[in-house]
Amino acid sequence: MSKKNPNKLWQKAYELDARIEAFTVGQDRELDLLLAPYDIAGSLAHGKMLSEVGLLPPSEYEAMAEVLRQLYQRAVDGDFVIADGIEDVHSQVELLLTEALGDIGKKIHSGRSRNDQVLVDLRLYFRAELADIVRRIEALTELLLQRSKQHQEDLLPGYTHLQVAMVSSFGLWFGAYAESLIDDLELWRATHRIINQNPLGSAAGYGSSFPLNRKRTTELLGFRQLAYNVVHAQMGRGKTELNFGFALAGTAQTLGKLAMDVCLYNSQNFGFLKLPDDLTTGSSIMPHKKNPDVFELLRGRCNQLLSIPGQLAQLNANLPSGYHRDFQLLKEVIFPAIKQMKDVLDLTTYAIEHLQVQPNLLDEEKYKLLFSVEVVNAAVLGGLPFRDAYKQIGESIEAGTFDPDTSPPKHMHEGSLGNLCLPEIREKLQEVMQQFRFTSWEEAMNKLVGNVA
Numbered sequence: 253m254s255k256k257n258p259n260k261l262w263q264k265a266y267e268l269d270a271r272i273e274a275f276t277v278g279q280d281r282e283l284d285l286l287l288a289p290y291d292i293a294g295s296l297a298h299g300k301m302l303s304e305v306g307l308l309p310p311s312e313y314e315a316m317a318e319v320l321r322q323l324y325q326r327a328v329d330g331d332f333v334i335a336d337g338i339e340d341v342h343s344q345v346e347l348l349l350t351e352a353l354g355d356i357g358k359k360i361h362s363g364r365s366r367n368d369q370v371l372v373d374l375r376l377y378f379r380a381e382l383a384d385i386v387r388r389i390e391a392l393t394e395l396l397l398q399r400s401k402q403h404q405e406d407l408l409p410g411y412t413h414l415q416v417a418m419v420s421s422f423g424l425w426f427g428a429y430a431e432s433l434i435d436d437l438e439l440w441r442a443t444h445r446i447i448n449q450n451p452l453g454s455a456a457g458y459g460s461s462f463p464l465n466r467k468r469t470t471e472l473l474g475f476r477q478l479a480y481n482v483v484h485a486q487m488g489r490g491k492t493e494l495n496f497g498f499a500l501a502g503t504a505q506t507l508g509k510l511a512m513d514v515c516l517y518n519s520q521n522f523g524f525l526k527l528p529d530d531l532t533t534g535s536s537i538m539p540h541k542k543n544p545d546v547f548e549l550l551r552g553r554c555n556q557l558l559s560i561p562g563q564l565a566q567l568n569a570n571l572p573s574g575y576h577r578d579f580q581l582l583k584e585v586i587f588p589a590i591k592q593m594k595d596v597l598d599l600t601t602y603a604i605e606h607l608q609v610q611p612n613l614l615d616e617e618k619y620k621l622l623f624s625v626e627v628v629n630a631a632v633l634g635g636l637p638f639r640d641a642y643k644q645i646g647e648s649i650e651a652g653t654f655d656p657d658t659s660p661p662k663h664m665h666e667g668s669l670g671n672l673c674l675p676e677i678r679e680k681l682q683e684v685m686q687q688f689r690f691t692s693w694e695e696a697m698n699k700l701v702g703n704v705a
Contacts, residue, residue, distance in 0.1 A: 281334045283583045284341035288327035288334075289701075290376035291341045294369060294452060295349075296320050296700050297472035299360055305463050307363065312356045319352045320345075321702045342369045363462040364455055367575050371451035371489060376473065376697075378447050378496055381590050383690045386440050388597040389433055389503065393681055395601055396430035401674055407614045407660060408524060409622055419622045419661050422609050423672050429510050431677050436503045437684045443499045444688055447492060450475035457486030457574055474696025483573055490568040493582045497560040500593050507600055508554030511547040514607070518544045526608040546603055553596050560589045614658060623656035624649060630657075 284291075296317060303313035323345065326332045334344045349357030404423030411417050450473060453459075453466035459482040470478050479485040517524035532542040563585045567578055614622065624645055631641035648654040663669040666676075 280340050280580060280583070281338070283587055284334060284344075285332065286587060287370075287373040287377055288332045288341050288345075289324055290373045290380075291345055291369065292320050292324045292327060293376060293473065293697060293701055294372045295345060295360055296324075297469045298364055298452060300472055300700075301465050301468045302359070302362060304468060305465050307462060308359055312353075312359065315353055315356060316349060316360065319349055319357075323348060324701050340366070341373070342366050363460045363464050364452065365457075367456045367486060367489075368452050368454045371454070371485060372473070374489075374492065375447050375449070375451060375475075378492065379444070379693065382440060382444055382447065382496070382499075383688070383694075385503075385590070385593055385597065386437060386444075386685075386688060386690075388594060388601070389437060389440070390681065390685055392597060392601045392604070393430045393433045393437075394678075395604055396426045396433070397674055397678055397681075399604065399607075400424075400427035400430060400672060403609050404672055405660075406609050406611055409613065409619055416619060416622055418625050419614065419669065421669050424669060425513070427672050427674065427677060429506065431680070432506045433503070434677070434680050434684060436499070436506055437681075439499045439502045441684060441687055443495045445476070446495050448476045448693065449479040449488075450477070451479045451485035451488055454479070454482035454485035457483055472696065472700055474693030474700075476692075486575060487573055489575070489579045490564070490571070490582060493586045494561060494564045494568065496586060497564045497589070500589055501558050501561050503593065504554040504557035504596070507596055508551050508558070510600070510604075511551035511554065514547045514603075515544050515551065518547070524610055524613060526610060527603070528606050528608065531603060531606055546599060550596055550600055550603075553592055557589055557592060557596070560585060620656055620658060621649065621654070623658055623661070624654065626661045627654075627656050 299308060299313050299316050299320070302308035303310045308316075323332065332344075334341060335347075338344045338347060346357065346360060349360055351357070400423045403426065404421060406422045408420045408422050408425060409416055410420030410424075450466065450470040452469045452473070453464045466478055479488060514525060514527075516522055518527055527542070527544055527546075529542060531544075531546055533545045534541050534543070564582060567581055567585070571578060613619070628638070628641045628645050631644070632638050636644075645654065661669055664671050667673050
C-alpha cells in the first residue's frame with residue numbers, strides 16, 4: 253500500500269493502493285508537461301478574477317502572479333518538472349505556489365475544480381496548436397500556388413479510373429491541392445470557433461456558489477465568448493478533441509492523396525516527377541533503386557491520422573453527461589497526432605519544394621488519345637451535333653486512324669488549363685486566414701503572462 257500523499261488535491265483519510273494509483277495516473281504526468289504553460293495562464297486569469305470579486309486580496313494576487321509568471325517562463329523554456337509523487341500539472345502548480353507563498357498559494361483553487369482546470373488547459377493548448385498547424389498549412393498552400401504558376405505551361409496526362417483521360421497540367425495539379433487545403437482550412441476555422449469558448453468557472457460541471465465573474469476570465473484569456481451552460485462546458489470534454497480530430501483527418505486526407513500521386517508519378521512507368529537523389533533511399537540488393545520513402549511514409553502517417561476521429565469517438569461512446577475518467581485517455585490519442593500532423597506538414601512542404609517536374613510528357617505516342625475530347629469539341633464548334641462528333645471520333649479511334657492535333661488545348665474558362673485562377677484562389681486563402689483572428693487572443697495571452705518570451 254502507498255503512503256498518503258498530501259500533494260494530491262483530492263486526498264482523503266485512506267491510503268490508495270499503489271497499483272491502482274499507477275494505473276489511474278497513466279501517462280498524465282508526461283503529457284501534462286505540454287499543458288503546463290496553459291495551466292499557469294489559467295491560474296493567472298482565475299486569480300486575477302478572484303481578486304476583483306473580493307475572494308482574494310489584490311496584494312496576495314500580485315504575489316501569486318509574480319510566482320506564476322516565473323513558473324510560466326520555466327514552462328515555456330522546458331524547465332518545468334512534475335515531481336515524483338505529484339499526479340498532474342494542476343497539483344504541481346498549486347504545490348509550487350504553496351511552497352513559495354504558504355497559505356496564500358492554497359487560495360488559488362477557490363471556485364474551480366480540476367475538471368474545469370483541464371478543460372481550460374486543453375482549450376488553450378488546442379487553440380495554440382491549431383494556430384501553429386494552420387500557419388503551416390498556409391505556408392504549404394502558398395508554395396503549391398507558386399509551383400502551380402511556375403508550371404502552368406507544363407502539360408500532364410489526366411486520369412480517370414487510372415486510365416488516360418484528358419489533358420491536364422502541373423499547374424492544375426499543384427493548384428488543385430492548394431485549393432483543397434483551403435477547404436481544409438475552413439474545417440480548421442470551424443474547429444477554432446468551437447475551441448475558442450471559455451469553460452473556466454464551470455468547476456466540476458455544475459458551477460459554484462462563489463460570486464465568480466466568468467466573463468472576466470474569458471476576457472483575460474482572450475476567448476471569443478463563454479461556454480455559458482456549465483454542464484455544456486463539461487460536455488465539451490471529448491467533443492472538443494473529436495472536432496480537432498476531424499480537422500486533422502481532413503487535412504491528412506488531402507496530404508495523403510498528394511503523397512500517393514507523387515509515389516505514382518515518380519515511378520518509371522509514369523515518369524512525371526523526379527525526386528532529387530538526396531531525398532530518396534536505396535535498396536540493399538538492387539543497386540539501381542531510388543525509392544520515394546519520404547512520400548510513402550507521409551502517405552502512411554496520413555492514413556494513421558485518418559483513424560484519429562474513430563479512436564476519439566470510441567473513447568466517448570455511450571458516456572452520459574458529466575466527467576468520467578475515460579476522458580484522460582483522449583490525451584494519449586490526440587497529443588501525439590498533433591505532433592504527427594506538424595511533422596507531416598513540414599516534410600511535405602520541404603519535399604514539394606524540391607520536386608522536379610519532367611517536361612514534354614505528351615510528346616509520347618501513347619498519350620495521343622488524351623486529345624480525343626478536344627477533337628470532338630472542335631467538330632462541335634464546327635457545327636456537328638455532339639453525339640455525331642463523339643461517334644465519328646470513337647470510330648476513328650477503333651479503326652486506328654485517329655490522328656489528332658496535339659498542340660496545347662485552348663481552355664479558357666475559370667479554373668481550366670489556360671485560366672488557373674491563381675489570384676482568386678490566393679484571395680480565398682487570404683479570406684479564410686483573416687477569419688481566424690489569432691492575434692486577438694495571442695495579444696490577450698501575452699498581456700496576461702507579462703509578454704514572457
